[in-house]
Amino acid sequence: MKVIIAGAGDIGTELAKRLIADNHDVVVLEKDSEKISSLSNKLDAMLLQETGERISALVDAGVEEADVFIAVTDSDELNIMFCMIAKKLANIKTVARVRNPEYTSHKMLLTSEQLGIDIMIDPEGLTALEIAKLIKNPDVNEIEYFAGGKIELIALRVDKESELINQPLTILPVSPDYFVVGIFRENGQIVIPKGEDKFLPNDMVYVIKKTGTLTEFSSMVRSEKKRVKNVMILGGGKIGFKLAKILEGYKKNSMTIKLVEKSAQKCHILSDHLNKTLVLNADVADINFLKDENIESVDVLVSVTGSDELNILTSILGKKLGTSKTIVEINKPDYEILMQTLGIDSYISPRLLVAGRLSQLFRKSSIISETFLKDGRAEIIELAAADDSPLINQQLKALRLSAQGIIIGAILRNGKAVIPRGNDVILPKDRLIIFTQSENVKQVERLFCAFGTAKKHQGIHEGMIAN
Helix, strand or coil, X not given: CEEEEECCCHHHHHHHHHHHHCCCEEEEEECCHHHHHHHCCCCCCEEEECCCCCCXXXXXXXXXXXXXXXXXXXXXXXXXXXXXXXXXXXXXXXEEECCCHHHHCCCCCCCCCCCCCCEEECHHHHHHHHHHHHHHCCCCCEEEEEHHHCEXXXXXXXXXXXXXXXXXXXXXXXXXXEEXXXXXXXXXXXXXXXXXXXXXXXXXXXXXXXXXXXXXHHHHHCCCCCCCCEEEEECCCHHHHHHHHHHHCCCCCCCEEEEEECCHHHHHHHHHHCCCEEEEECCCCCXXXXXXXXXXXXXXXXXXXXXXXXXXXXXXXXXXXXXXXXXXXXXXXXHHCCHHHHCCCEEECHHHHHHHHHHHHHCCCCEEEEEEECCCCEEEEEEECCXXXXXXXXXXXHHCHHHHCEEEEEEEECCEEECCCCCCEECCCCEEEEEEEHHHHHHHHHHHCCCCCHHHHCCCCCEEECC
């Protein structure tokens, strides 16, 4: 495919890298000459310096021959305008980053279709939703849902006091409800687990399970469970505001929500739009302020200031002062590998969230969804097994997929979730939930997928992603 990306920020650059790695033809439009210069040595793509003021810029980029146009600049208005022009010039799929909720309101005079936008993405909204899921599930470090919510992936950090330390996986009881599919070591190593692999302190263990089931594994990994009563959000930007709104909207919500913002002007605006959140005007890195606000009694500290460095610093401070759980927003890839070492409980990457949501646009196979884990080196793939897959009707233990770095963690068959074991077989139309490293995705497609049929199973829906 030929893909044009307008905007070379964190999200635009991440999309470009992944598309180039998958052998797509990529053109990037960016107004910042320094960014263009920096990316010229990193991306095998056509880079054009454009401010968005020239309609002919899209013609120069080859929009008439392109398959997908993605506008992810910092301006909603520019993104919308880009998509409108692209639709007028070509028969093309368009994606726009739109963060202002007014553009997605039912009160808008023009629909997204009339604006020339097939898919609207809201990275800040996606991030707020992910953080809210982690607050609702405080005992896990990550959580994702698959197969219409019937299967879930959770990540659990192994406590230093856990009874599993230095024990092999074979010590775990065989269960019909869960399956350990991957381990991230503190040193950055990704382990596709085998029976002889041992659990180490601070390992991040990924488990696929039937949604709603309680497993003895969780209690073996974690020494304590805690209900969330107090949440403190550091940063009153779009993510902080949207998160507070989501938490306020929970039924039977008895938690106390505090939002800290340095700008007095922003605090006034936030106070006018939030009903159950206490908005505080202060420096989020002020230790005395945090102590005065009883940070030691905070169950979840969320750092979404817009600065990776400040998010990391405040999260570490929070942990030192007694906060039970920390969640941070991280945009720079170089910082992601440090999170586990620094003891930060959970982090959310808006660029990886968007990349995962849009990946379906560029797959011609029956892959239904891709979810990037940690720093994007591993992922969960949901797909429909093709009738002509060479693995149909074969027992899993005979396939030796783990030797290829591929783990089938769950199967949805006739609407029922199955946690497979060695004697299970794959049947046509089974929906598979697979854990693998990103470098193995093409191999997964070759083994399981029917090409050109993805939309039959689910496809990318048109409209808003995460409002």
